[in-house]
Amino acid sequence: KLDLVPMVTNYPSYPWYKSSILNILGGLLKYHNGYSWPWIGCFDAIAKHKLGMKKESENVLKRIARLICKHSTTSEIYNSDGKRIRTWVYQSENRFSWTAGLFILAVHEIIKPKK
Numbered sequence: 001k002l003d004l005v006p007m008v009t010n011y012p013s014y015p016w017y018k019s020s021i022l023n024i025l026g027g028l029l030k031y032h033n034g035y036s037w038p039w040i041g042c043f044d045a046i047a048k049h050k051l052g053m054k055k056e057s058e059n060v061l062k063r064i065a066r067l068i069c070k071h072s073t074t075s076e077i078y079n080s081d082g083k084r085i086r087t088w089v090y091q092s093e094n095r096f097s098w099t100a101g102l103f104i105l106a107v108h109e110i111i112k113p114k115k
Contacts, residue, residue, distance in 0.1 A: 035085060
């Protein structure tokens with residue numbers, strides 16, 4: 001389940017008492033402690049590709065592409081089930097440019113589209 005949604009911020013998660021009180025009160029205990037950030041997953045895909053792990057890098061890229069297609073947008077963060085985060089004070093940003101830009105870079109680096 002760790003690799004279901006690329007890329008989990010950290011594993012294992014820190015204990016709740018080491019998280020920011022604002023994150024706890026806002027229902028975002030896992031914001032920097034277990035949620036998945038696809039833009040970091042793009043770096044993971046690029047790094048794996050450069051290390052010669054071609055299949056693994058393509059798999060990471062495909063999982064990110066599935067998330068983008070499923071939600072019809074590039075979102076900021078997801079839970080481990082691939083759902084966008086929404087709490088009473090926060091919702092995952094749509095059209096998140098870091099995810100969009102790094103996904104394009106990863107596609108260019110890994111798939112090398114023909115001009």
